[in-house]
Amino acid sequence: MELRQLSHFLAVARRRSFTLAAHDVNVVQSSLSASIRQLERELGATLFDRTTRRVELSPAGRALLPIARHILADARAAKAEISAVQGLLRGQVALGTIQMLTWIDLPEVLARFTKAYPGVEISLLEAPVDEMIEALRSGELDLAYLACGVDELPAALTVIDSDTEPLAVAAGPDHPLAGQPGVRLADLEAEPFVEFQAGTGLQTVVDRLCHDAGLKRRIVLRTTQLELLASLVRHGLGLAVLPVGVAHQAGLTAVPIIGNTADRTVALVTRAGHDSNPAVRALLDLLRPDPAG
Structure with missing residues (x-):
């Protein structure tokens, strides 16, 4: 059993899709499938129930899930200890993010970090909030940007910084709302809506806002x-x-929402003990907003 195989297993378990998991771990799907098959042969059990439409954990897969997370977390902790001895010549940082991150230009920051510390490996995960929280708690992630209420986070996680941004009704340029100074959500009963994926922090906030x-x-x-x-x-x-x-x-028109407090909070979150990894500390120096800015 190899760490690479366990990493592939966790990716499929998280995504419930071999295609999406292969994209996350940056391998072709055939290689990922072969890795999972080899792991199943070594363990003597089927880890996933596969159908033409879905991939679900089998009973054996559910039993392996916490063990795999624990093993990979220990491996990451070992790498962090070694990188602490070696300075920043080597190291590893795992960062989670959301698609709708306007707080910071993340690609630009990661490019600067990679240029300054070329020996440090960065992995980036985009996933629903619940999955990133679990990945933080298990040690798969060192840091994550989460779109959720700060008071909703588990006690084991620490908020490094947070920012609140307003929400609006987004409309196309030819929509009648495009010229309006504001709109009440209750007046949009007859309008069709497009929804972002379920399980994201934004979708949860929008559901609550519309319900209220x-x-x-x-x-x-x-x-x-x-x-x-x-x-x-x-x-x-x-x-x-x-x-x-x-x-x-x-390039959409943002029509202000009238009558309801409409905003979401994005938080940069870590777990206790992140300061032991010098690579994480170095990345945090770039991710924290500049007080002078």
């Missing part, structure tokens, strides 16, 4: 891709509730 406003959305399309969602809204196929900055970046 008495709006039963007529959701006509759901997507996991921000670019597709923006294109659907732009072409008039539905409205969406998005952070104002995201709507503007996508």
Whole structure:
């Protein structure tokens, strides 16, 4: 049993898809499938129940899941201890993020970090909030940007910084709302909506916001891709509730929401003990907002 195989197993368990998991771990799907088959042969058990439409953990897979997380967390801790001895010549940082991150230019920051510390390996995970929280707790992730209420986080996690951003109704340029100074959510009962993927922090906040406003959305399309969602809204196929900055970046009209407090909180989160990894400390120096800015 190899650490690589366990990493592949966790990716499939998290994504419930060999295609998406292969993308996450940066291997071709055939290699990922072969790795899982080899692990199953070594353990003498089927880890996933596969159908043409879904991939689910088998009883054996569910039993292996916490063990695999524990083994990989111990391996990451060992690497952190070695990197502490070696300085930043070597090391590893695992960072989780959300698609709709407007707080910071993350690719630019990671490029600067890689240039300054070329020996440090960075892995980046994009996943629903619950999965990233579990990955933080198990040690798969060192840091993560989460779109959720700070008071909703488990006690084992620590908020390093947070930012609140307003939400708005995003509309295409030809939609009648595009010229309005504001709109009440309750007045949009007849409008079609496009929804971002279930399980994300944004979707949870939007569900709560619409419920409080008495709006039963007529959701006509759901997507996991921000670019597709923006294109659907732009072409008039539905409205969406998005952070104002995201709507503007996508070229959509952001119509202010009247009558309800409409915002979401994005937090940079870690778990206790992150300071033992010098690579994490170095990355945090770049991720923290500049007080002078």
